[in-house]
Amino acid sequence: QKEVEQNSGPLSVPEGAIASLNCTYSDRGSQSFFWYRQYSGKSPELIMSIYSNGDKEDGRFTAQLNKASQYVSLLIRDSQPSDSATYLCAVNRNFGNEKLTFGTGTRLTIIP
Amino acid sequence: GAVVSQHPSRVICKSGTSVKIECRSLDFQATTMFWYRQFPKQSLMLMATSNEGSKATYEQGVEKDKFLINHASLTLSTLTVTSAHPEDSSFYICTGKGFGNEQFFGPGTRLTVL
Numbered sequence: 489q490k491e492v493e494q495n496s497g498p499l500s501v502p503e504g505a506i507a508s509l510n511c512t513y514s515d516r517g518s519q520s521f522f523w524y525r526q527y528s529g530k531s532p533e534l535i536m537s538i539y540s541n542g543d544k545e546d547g548r549f550t551a552q553l554n555k556a557s558q559y560v561s562l563l564i565r566d567s568q569p570s571d572s573a574t575y576l577c578a579v580n581r582n583f584g585n586e587k588l589t590f591g592t593g594t595r596l597t598i599i600p
Numbered sequence: 601g602a603v604v605s606q607h608p609s610r611v612i613c614k615s616g617t618s619v620k621i622e623c624r625s626l627d628f629q630a631t632t633m634f635w636y637r638q639f640p641k642q643s644l645m646l647m648a649t650s651n652e653g654s655k656a657t658y659e660q661g662v663e664k665d666k667f668l669i670n671h672a673s674l675t676l677s678t679l680t681v682t683s684a685h686p687e688d689s690s691f692y693i694c695t696g697k698g699f700g701n702e703q704f705f706g707p708g709t710r711l712t713v714l
Contacts, residue, residue: 520701531693531708532644537701576644582701587634592643 494591511577606706623694630696
């Protein structure tokens with residue numbers, strides 16, 4: 489079992505709809521959870537971090553965390569073509585300089 | 601978010617030469633910097649963790665004598681690819697982590713070894 493699992497996609501969503509990206513993790517000691525967006529040929533960009541169970545909203549993005557189920561998701565409302573990218577889920581234990589463990593990413597395509 | 605820069609953004613070199621890549625945190629002090637490598641259509645691979653003033657910690661399978669990392673200050677880390685070969689051609693990305701828990705990525709350096 490991979491430490492952080494994501495559906496590799498591609499996930500296709502019509503413009504204006506809600507895109508839902510999912511991530512599961514195996515380490516129950518994980519405390520910090522991040523979503524990065526990576527456009528083709530570019531480096532990842534941090535878009536959301538979440539540390540507590542529940543929802544965290546930032547503009548069109550909502551991160552949801554359920555530690556009991558070891559599940560974290562990212563919802564993108566009113567999807568735009570510019571949201572087309574690979575989305576990476578990352579977790580760590582939040583111990584000092586603990587490294588991040590990344591999923592392999594989900595490729596999202598927004599269809600105009 | 602915090603800003604991390606890398607230089608150069610792109611480099612082409614001949615096989616056998618050494619290449620140095622700089623990673624700078626511009627508006628925060630990066631107590632830790634991480635170096636990643638990404639091959640086309642593959643996920644990020646962590647190469648090493650670099651703490652200011654101490655030796656880097658390399659991931660399993662990464663040759664520390666080939667990939668030299670120096671983290672001389674809280675705003676600068678360097679990665680030197682020594683005696684580069686075509687199989688070292690990749691996208692090298694650094695991240696900086698300050699006193700919080702978030703990591704901020706640099707824009708990456710695309711290395712092509714001929």
